[in-house]
Amino acid sequence: MIGKLKGLIDSYGEDYVILDVGGVGYQVHCASRTLQALPSPGGAAVLSIETYVREDQIKLFGFRSDHEREWFRVLQTVQGVGAKVALAVLGTLSPTDLANAIALRDKAAVARTPGVGPKVAERIVSELKDKAPGFADVDPAVVQLSGAIDNNRAPRPVTDAISALVNLGYGQPQAAAAIAAASRSAGESAETAHLIRLGLKELSK
Numbered sequence: 001m002i003g004k005l006k007g008l009i010d011s012y013g014e015d016y017v018i019l020d021v022g023g024v025g026y027q028v029h030c031a032s033r034t035l036q037a038l039p040s041p042g043g044a045a046v047l048s049i050e051t052y053v054r055e056d057q058i059k060l061f062g063f064r065s066d067h068e069r070e071w072f073r074v075l076q077t078v079q080g081v082g083a084k085v086a087l088a089v090l091g092t093l094s095p096t097d098l099a100n101a102i103a104l105r106d107k108a109a110v111a112r113t114p115g116v117g118p119k120v121a122e123r124i125v126s127e128l129k130d131k132a133p134g135f136a137d138v139d140p141a142v143v144q145l146s147g148a149i150d151n152n153r154a155p156r157p158v159t160d161a162i163s164a165l166v167n168l169g170y171g172q173p174q175a176a177a178a179i180a181a182a183s184r185s186a187g188e189s190a191e192t193a194h195l196i197r198l199g200l201k202e203l204s205k
Helices: 032-037 066-075 083-092 095-103 107-111 118-127 140-150 156-167 172-186 192-204
Strands: 004-012 016-021 024-030 044-053 058-063
Touching (some): 004 024, 016 044, 024 032, 058 066, 066 083, 066 095, 172 192
Parallel strands (some): 024 058
Antiparallel strands (some): 004 016
């Protein structure tokens, strides 16, 4: 199996790059974000490789890091997500943004991926929710709160305060993070209006 390729960029296709390694051109399929980050033809590049062997073909998928390749593998453990959809997701979200979106149950962020509808986004977020927090760049308290909201276990003042911030135009993850911070400083018995005021202060920092 090929795990890594180091060579010179020969040319680009719509969703792949030809990487010249010692005179041999390897066709490597990549996410759009990866292709955009690679150098012009003639430039040196290193790609982590996932090798797929089928009866009728061998296909190589390339990634800028082992971390990105790991997410490619993890995404395909979700029902209905194959290599094409996994690459599309990684073309829309960086590994960190993907981990954050899953940890925060942000289905809308995942659904921005072309070809990924609300149902697939829902499955990605729900089936990978236990794997994402370790990779996420998010306050664990916010992850916990997002999970509580998702499972209808969050206190009413907290959910009402988040809803109010969302109605003011803030994104759900932003609002949840602000109210999580507000709730920490105000205590569990804080009322909705107080949480909203503190949340707005957090957002204005």
